[in-house]
Amino acid sequence: SQQGEEDPQALSIQEGENATMNCSYKTSINNLQWYRQNSGRGLVHLILIRSNEREKHSGRLRVTLDTSKKSSSLLITASRAADTASYFCATVGGGSQGNLIFGKGTKLSVKP
Amino acid sequence: DTGVSQNPRHKITKRGQNVTFRCDPISEHNRLYWYRQTLGQGPEFLTYFQNEAQLEKSRLLSDRFSAERPKGSFSTLEIQRTEQGDSAMYLCASSLEDGGNTIYFGEGSWLTVV
Numbered sequence: 001s002q003q004g005e006e007d008p009q010a011l012s013i014q015e016g017e018n019a020t021m022n023c024s025y026k027t028s029i030n031n032l033q034w035y036r037q038n039s040g041r042g043l044v045h046l047i048l049i050r051s052n053e054r055e056k057h058s059g060r061l062r063v064t065l066d067t068s069k070k071s072s073s074l075l076i077t078a079s080r081a082a083d084t085a086s087y088f089c090a091t092v093g094g095g096s097q098g099n100l101i102f103g104k105g106t107k108l109s110v111k112p
Numbered sequence: 113d114t115g116v117s118q119n120p121r122h123k124i125t126k127r128g129q130n131v132t133f134r135c136d137p138i139s140e141h142n143r144l145y146w147y148r149q150t151l152g153q154g155p156e157f158l159t160y161f162q163n164e165a166q167l168e169k170s171r172l173l174s175d176r177f178s179a180e181r182p183k184g185s186f187s188t189l190e191i192q193r194t195e196q197g198d199s200a201m202y203l204c205a206s207s208l209e210d211g212g213n214t215i216y217f218g219e220g221s222w223l224t225v226v
Contacts, residue, residue, distance in 0.1 A: 033215065041219060042118075043155070090154075099145055100155075102154030
């Protein structure tokens with residue numbers, strides 16, 4: 001079963017704009033990880049944020065985590081056409097052995 | 113490149129045939145995971161190994177599926193008597209033992225059952 005839900009399911013923006021994707025989950029977590037997937041390809045790891053962290057940055061990416069609301073957001077600033085992909089959040093449960101539970105993803109389209 | 117390697121990348125098989133996928137994890141990673149992904153969905157967990165021990169299996173892993181990691185390095189996922197519903201991408205991933213570590217994925221193996 002899938003734990004997380006991404007919102008929106010699809011997002012279309014112009015190059016240069018910011019893209020924000022949200023993720024909600026149901027149970028306590030050890031960490032939350034964001035991945036990108038280009039069509040037909042494997043998943044590329046973007047950022048891992050631990051349950052005791054509130055915000056992390058990596059280049060043009062900013063991830064926030066609110067454990068009280070069981071939600072996370074991924075912000076991509078100054079988007080590029082190459083950012084077009086599906087983005088997934090995945091959680092590792094607090095008591096689990098480490099396997100990820102994924103949501104259905106947000107499909108981002110960045111128009112040049 | 114020392115990332116997670118999967119092969120074959122694509123496999124077309126007739127219904128009822130057996131197929132086997134191979135995964136070579138990142139060399140120092142002792143955890144290895146298998147996931148399945150269908151179009152428009154997120155990956156779904158199938159099973160995972162710590163070294164050679166298979167520690168957890170999902171209910172998705174029917175008795176037609178078997179996974180092995182005989183020497184704690186590479187792993188194989190075999191599907192017997194394939195059905196059209198098995199058509200999906202099979203993803204392998206690996207990580208260090210601590211559950212708080214990044215999990216790295218391979219490029220996946222596409223299976224089409226005709």
